[in-house]
Amino acid sequence: MIGKIRALLFEAKILQKEVIFFISEGIFLAIFTYLIFNNANSLSDMGNYFHNVNVALFTILIPLAIAVLSDYFRDKRNGTAVNYSELDLIVIINSVFDVKLILITVLLSYLPSFFWAGSGFFVKNLLLIIWLVGLGILVKIILDFIIWIKNPxxxxxxxxxxxxxxxxxxxxWDSVWKAKENSKHNELKFFEIFSKNVNILIKIDKPNIFFNEFLRTFTNQIQxxxxxxxxxxxxxxxxxxxxxxxYKAETLHDERRQGFPFDYDIYPILEYVEVQSFDRSYSRYLQLVKKHLxxxxxxxxxxxxxFSSFLSILLLNLNRISSELTFWKSYPEEWKINSNNLESEKIVPxxxxxxxILWSERRIADGFLDSQLGTANGLSYDSELNKVFYYLFxxxxxxxxxxxxxxxxxxxxDGRIxxxxxxxxxxxxxxxxxMSWGGNSVESKAEAQYKNGLSENKKMLKFMHRMIPVVFPSKEDIKQDRGILLGYESExxxxxxxxxxxxxxxxxLEVxxxxxxxxNKK
Known part of the structure; x- marks a missing residue:
């Protein structure tokens, strides 16, 4: 039992400690009031007790306030770059050292002692309640200062x-996202609060300058x-x-919400995270994108x-991938370009x-152009194009x-062939x-794999023809090109x-x- 009480008092979170403190304060004030009424020589002495208690508590509060404020302004005066400096000043003024609340507390704490002596019994009870309220607020302010010093x-x-x-x-919030937070827990807590408020503003459908400025405190400092x-x-x-x-930004299409576009604020985040994940964290990033889609x-x-945007960013940043093998192993199988995925009629493949097709067409055309210009003994090997073809197909x-x-x-x-x-x-x-294990030889495995690959090539042509038929030659073209090739064969x-x-x-040409x-038969 004693152990549970100790854990409750000394191992509780801040909010739990605050509740416990006020319960303890209430018990103390009840005992204090009882003792005063039963031991004071007369009710007129209560005013002096009020004053003494007030002085004692304000004597505690004033040094705490001076310590907190002087610590903040010392850093500002020295020009020291401190995380959350703007946030802390706003929080201190509004939540910890609330001047309006302190003035109200002074009024509630000292007003009863001025009117106590000449008041009747009923009024004295009312004044006692007012003083207890002021005393409670004063203790809360002291507690807020203590909590700020221990854990801001x-x-x-x-x-x-x-x-x-x-x-x-x-x-x-701008001060929050400017800061370099060392604690993962605190960083996640900030984002949890921020995302909750973003979702609230989106849900109530209230497009305004405030929402855009609020969102940009995060998006503009994503780095x-x-x-x-x-x-x-x-x-x-x-x-x-x-x-x-x-998703919500992209899908708000109806006229009532046309004035609520914020996708252009969020897209840079998607691009930033994708590019940064190429260094490592491939698996986690691809997992989250796949889950979302x-x-x-x-x-x-x-x-x-x-997915078109995702792939465009990927193709522009292939050189940033630190380990191609690891990345493409993490790349979802459902996104790869093969006949099975295409026949499923899912949109991603x-x-x-x-x-x-569009990306490789440009690179192939550029590659042949470089070759014709004779740059550097012909063109260099396009390793990026090769890797994409190898892993995606x-x-x-x-x-x-x-x-x-x-x-x-x-x-x-002219002279195409x-x-x-x-x-x-x-x-x-x-x-x-x-690779082969057991009875099958590597040669037979390779031969089967080669035949399956050629079969897959033919299947893939069907989907390419549906998408871009204009690049496919006619029967007459094939006959003519074959003749040219056979002529060069002897040469x-x-x-x-x-x-x-x-x-x-x-x-x-045979394929x-x-x-x-x-x-044609079909």
């Missing part, structure tokens, strides 16, 4: 928790936040809440736009195919698939590794590299011809 976060959190539509409140905090492995990470804000999978337009045979893309997206010009032959390969030169008999390229493109024949 309690008052910081309490002040920020309630939305106040004022410049002072905006300045307070001060650690991505590990944003991607926190807790029940609900800050990034999950940010994703939901973005799965949650809103019914909103096809939103998922399409979101379809968007991925569309974006990769997860089931294809990558060398043959790269040849198909090169053939389809080579710039249409000759350009294909003379251009140095700049992506897609690496096949897939085969380059002594050049093994060019002869190899010719055979590769003859094989591409395309077979695909077109099957398509």
């Amino acid at each position: 976060y309690y008052h910081r959190f309490r002040f920020l928790d309630k939305i106040r539509e004022s410049n002072e409140y905006i300045l307070a 001060n936040r650690e991505k590990d905090i944003l991607l926190y492995w807790g029940k609900e990470s800050p990034f999950e809440k940010i994703l939901e804000w973005y 799965d949650k809103h999978s019914d909103d096809i337009e939103y998922v399409e736009n979101f 379809i968007v991925a195919l569309r974006e990769i 997860s089931d294809t045979e990558p060398i043959s698939w790269a040849n198909i893309f090169s053939f389809l997206f080579y710039p249409d010009s 000759e350009g294909l032959i003379n251009t140095k390969r700049f992506f897609g030169g690496m096949g897939r590794f085969a 380059y008999m002594d050049d093994k590299n060019k002869l190899s390229r010719i055979k590769e493109y003859i094989f591409v 395309l011809e077979e695909f077109i024949d099957e398509a």
Whole structure:
């Protein structure tokens, strides 16, 4: 029993201690009042007791107030950069050292002693109640100072928790997000309060300058936040809440809410977190994005736009990925471009195919142009293009698939076939590794994998043809290109590299011809 009482008193949180203190104060005041009424020589002596108690408590309060204020202004005078300096001044003035409340407390505490002597019994009871109220408030102010000295976060959190539509409140939050918080717990608590208030403002549908300024205190200083905090492995990470804000911003389309656009404030956060996660934390970031898109999978337009933006950022920052193998292992299988995912008719792999076609078309065209200009002994190997093809087109045979893309997206010009032959390969030169355990040999495993890859290439052509049929040659074009290739075959008999390229493109024409024949039949 004694142990439980000790734990309640000394191991409780601040709010629990505050409740316990006021209960103890109430008991003390009740005993004190009883003793006064039963031991005072006359009720007229009560005024002196009031005065003595007031003086004692104000003697405690004044040094505490001086200590708190002098500590703050000392840092300001020295020009020391202190976290939450603006926030602390606002909290001290409004919550800890509330001048209006102190003046009211002085009035309630000292007023009864002035009128006590000449008052009747009923009035004296009323004055006693007034004095007890003032005394209680005074003790609370002292307690607030003590709590501030021991743990200022309690008052910081309490002040920020309630939305106040004022410049002072905006300045307070701006001070929070400027700071470099060392404690993960405090950082998460600040964000919990902030996100709760953002959700309240969104829910009540009250678009105004205050909301935008409030949101921008966070978004404009996103660089001060650690991505590990944003991607926190807790029940609900800050990034999950940010994703939901973005969804709400993107889906507020009706006329009544046209004046409430804030997606442009949140999008930089999504871009920042994605780019920062390329250094590490791939798995957590991709997990949260996938969870978000799965949650809103019914909103096809939103998922399409979101994933298109995600992929654009990824393709622009491939060089930032610190470990390609780890990143692509973490990349969701449902997002990869293969026939199974595309046949499921889910929007993400379809968007991925569309974006990769557009992106690779530009890079392939630029690569052939560099080759024609003769820069640096031909063009350099495009490792980024190669990696995207290798990992995203997860089931294809990558060398043959790269040849198909090169053939389809080579710039249409005179001497096109000759350009294909003379251009140095700049992506897609690496096949897939085969591993085998037990009775199957590596060779048989590799052969099966190669055949499955070629089969997947043919299946993928069907989806590409639906999306961009204009790049596919006609039967007449295929016949003409084959004739040109066979003509060059005899010309380059002594050049093994060019002869190899010719055979590769003859094989591409066979694949395309077979695909077109099957398509025509259907």
